[in-house]
Amino acid sequence: EAGVVQSPRYKIIEKKQPVAFWCNPISGHNTLYWYLQNLGQGPELLIRYENEEAVDDSQLPKDRFSAERLKGVDSTLKIQPAELGDSAVYLCASSFRGSRNEQYFGPGTRLTVT
């Protein structure tokens, strides 16, 4: 079974530029999460989807961040415009209702804003 796929793995952009990250969850997983992980810290939830509905986006900085999961499968997280402080690893995870609340993580996208 394929795991959670994320692309790109690495991205370097200049500040004020837009950037987008893509995530494809494990097949059949209805719940998808985007996490932000700063260096030396644990991941922090940005947004959680149940199918195509964003059920928890309270930690998403909506002035510059947006996300979508139009068909309830893959998802895109966008930052526009990027700031120096956005440099971090963006992790995607998925889970299946009834899977004992276990989340499976992708390899992450390391963003560097210069």
Next chain:
Amino acid sequence: AQTVTQSQPEMSVQEAETVTLSCTYDTSENNYYLFWYKQPPSRQMILVIRQEAYKQQNATENRFSVNFQKAAKSFSLKISDSQLGDTAMYFCAFMNPTGANSKLTFGKGITLSVRP
């Protein structure tokens, strides 16, 4: 709000020995789950072990076991017969599984180095 505290930033252990990683948490909930995740240098986060709060028996997974003390809100991970591949960051995480709160709250992590 729930908080998870991992007070040890780094630990080191000799190969084949046993090491214990500490974690405490704070919650007013009675039903919740606790997890230990491993994140090797490649950064893929992997679930190591899981504990349901309503279960008194400590979870075990091969060389990994936990010491869950619900009253003390403590959840430590014991790694027996440490292997070089255990070198990674380890994160303790909390989840309240009900409704909109079914998200993972992570501690800051601990860097474990296994010495040959």
